[in-house]
Amino acid sequence: MLHVIVRTMRLPFLVLTPLCISVAVAYATFLSITLQTIDIVLCFVGALLAHASVNMLNEVQDHLSGLDAQTLKTPFSGGSGILQIFPEYVRSVNSIAWVLFGMSACVVLYFVIQRGIDLVPIGLLGLALVAFYTPNINKLPLICLVAPGFGFGIVVFVGTFIAMTGTVSFELILLAFPIFMLTNNLLLLNQYPDVEADAATGRSHMIIKYGLERGLRAYLYHVIVTVFATMFILLFFQWKTWGGLLLIPSFIGIICYFGLRNYILNKNLSVFTPYLALNVVACLTYPLFLSLLLWFA
Numbered sequence: 632m633l634h635v636i637v638r639t640m641r642l643p644f645l646v647l648t649p650l651c652i653s654v655a656v657a658y659a660t661f662l663s664i665t666l667q668t669i670d671i672v673l674c675f676v677g678a679l680l681a682h683a684s685v686n687m688l689n690e691v692q693d694h695l696s697g698l699d700a701q702t703l704k705t706p707f708s709g710g711s712g713i714l715q716i717f718p719e720y721v722r723s724v725n726s727i728a729w730v731l732f733g734m735s736a737c738v739v740l741y742f743v744i745q746r747g748i749d750l751v752p753i754g755l756l757g758l759a760l761v762a763f764y765t766p767n768i769n770k771l772p773l774i775c776l777v778a779p780g781f782g783f784g785i786v787v788f789v790g791t792f793i794a795m796t797g798t799v800s801f802e803l804i805l806l807a808f809p810i811f812m813l814t815n816n817l818l819l820l821n822q823y824p825d826v827e828a829d830a831a832t833g834r835s836h837m838i839i840k841y842g843l844e845r846g847l848r849a850y851l852y853h854v855i856v857t858v859f860a861t862m863f864i865l866l867f868f869q870w871k872t873w874g875g876l877l878l879i880p881s882f883i884g885i886i887c888y889f890g891l892r893n894y895i896l897n898k899n900l901s902v903f904t905p906y907l908a909l910n911v912v913a914c915l916t917y918p919l920f921l922s923l924l925l926w927f928a
Contacts, residue, residue, distance in 0.1 A: 632720055632723060634713075635713055635714070635717050635720045635723075635724065636687075636720075636723075636724060636727060638711045638713040639686065639687045639690040639691070639711060639713060639714065639724050639728075640683040640686055640687060641683075641686040641690075641711060644682075644686060645679060645682050645683060645686075646915060647682075647783060647814070647817075647914065647915060647918070648675075648678045648679050648682045648783070648787055649675060649678075649679070650915060650918040650919055650922070651678075651783050651784075651787040651788045651791070651810060651918050652671075652674055652675055652678060652787060652788070652791050653918065653919075653922045654788055654806065654810070654918045654921050654922050654925070655674070655788055655789075655791040655792040655795065656671060656791075656795070656922075657921070657922040657923075657925035657926045658792060658802075658803065658806060658925050659792065659795060659796055660925065660926060661925040661926070664796050664798075666795050666796070667795075670742075670745075670794065670795045671795065673738050673741065673742070674738075674791045674794055674795060676738065677734075677735045677738030677739065678735075678787050678791065680731045680732075680734050680735040680738070681731075681732065681735040681757060681758070681761050683728075683731055684728045684729070684731040684732040684735060684761050685760070685761040685764055685765075687724055687725075687727065687728035687731070688725070688728045688729075688732075688761070688762075688764075688765055689710075689764065689765045690710060690711060690713070690714055690724065691714065691721055691724055691725045691728065692765040692766060693710050693765070693832075694710075694714040694715065694718070694721060695721070696832045696833065697832055698710070698825075698828055698829065698831075698832040698834075699712060699714065699715055700715060701827075701828035701831060701832070702824070702825045702828045703824055703825070703828075703900055705824060705900065705904050705907060706904070706907075706908070707821055707904070707907040707908065707910075707911060708821040708822075708823075708824050708825055708907065709824065709825055732758070732761055732762065735757075735758070735761070736758055739754035739757070739758065740754075742754070742794040745794075746793065746794060746797045747797075749793070750790070750793060750794060753785065753786055753789065753790045753793065754790065756781065756785070756786055757782065757786035757787075757790060760778055760781065760782045760786065764778060769829075769834045769835070769836055770833065770834060770835045771835070772835055772836055772837045772839070772840040772841065773837065775835075775836040775837065776815060776819065776836070776837045776849065777811075777815055778818075779814040779815050779817060779818040780810070780811035780812060780814045780815040781811070782814070783810060783811075783814045784807040784808070784810040784811030784812075784814060785807060785811065788806070788807050788810055788918075789803055789804065789807050802867070805860070805863065805864060805867065806864065806921065808856075808860045809857045809860045809861055809864070809877075809880075809917055809921075810917060810918055810921075812853045812854075812856050812857045812860070813853070813857055813880060813884070813913060813914045813917055814914055815853055816850055816853045816854065816884060816887075816910065816913075816914070817910055817911065817913075817914040819837065819838075819846060819849065819850055819853075820850065820887060820891060820906070820907060820910045821907060821910075822836055822837075822838055822846075823838065823843070823846070823891065823894060823895075823903070824900055824903070824907075826838050826839060826843070837849060843895045844895070847888070847891055847892060847895060850884075850887075850888055850891060851888050853884075854881055854884035854885055854888060857880070857881050857884065858878070858881045861877045861878055861881060862878075864877065865877065868924075868928075870924055870928050873924060873927075873928055874924060874928065876920040876923075876924065877917065877920050877921060877924070879916060879920070880912075880913040880914070880916050880917040880920075881913075883909050883910075883912060883913040883916075884910070884913050886906070886909060887906045887909050887910045887913065890902075890903060890905070890906030890909070891903075891906065894906070
């Protein structure tokens with residue numbers, strides 16, 4: 632049973648969470664704010680529990696809806712498929728997912744007690760994204776488009792910083808903006824191989840509702856906004872030589888845009904899979920490079 636639980640957590644997909652938290656820790660260090668070790672640990676644990684929970688709930692609900700049986704699986708989309716092999720563990724996975732959700736809610740409650748009710752809105756937003764992402768948010772196209780960005784850029788990054796420091800600023804939101812945009816693109820691109828299966832099982836995300844071409848344009852707009860936001864960050868923080876690292880994920884995004892356009896025309900998943908991988912690289916390297924700049928630049 633343990634291997635089923637681990638597979639449904641989608642451990643490789645959890646990497647983005649600690650990277651976003653590392654940006655919050657790095658920015659606090661950049662501002663010479665002293666952090667409590669217990670606060671850092673609890674933020675890591677609470678965010679990872681929430682991320683694992685939403686992955687597990689998604690696996691369960693996609694299995695029960697029949698979506699899992701219809702998707703063309705890649706390393707980056709289509710689900711793990713493990714519950715198709717071991718359907719007898721569906722109830723156990725679902726129960727453990729809600730236990731993890733409850734534990735993450737306890738972490739949120741701890742920080743609300745420590746920092747005050749200002750954390751309540753962002754905490755509730757994070758918990759709502761976990762609880763309602765698959766059954767409800769996937770049926771609301773525009774909300775589904777921006778939900779990943781809110782989850783990682785706002786809840787994980789901004790929420791962690793507020794939880795650890797009790798402060799918020801314009802600069803914090805500025806740093807969150809590219810993470811918001813790139814994470815939206817991460818999920819948007821991953822929806823393309825599954826669009827027909829998603830539509831057949833009742834989902835209604837952006838590319839189902841508005842079409843493949845509009846999804847392509849949405850992807851490009853996110854990349855363009857990321858470039859301009861990054862340029863503003865480089866000017867604001869006066870990062871010169873090494874600051875150019877932050878532009879690399881945007882350039883990768885441009886490559887992925889042309890790969891996506893080719894996929895829409897030819898529907899060759901084997902050729903498209905490397906672009907899914909590049910899209911993941913773009914999303915992960917941005918918070919990694921941003922953390923390094925905040926610590927060392």
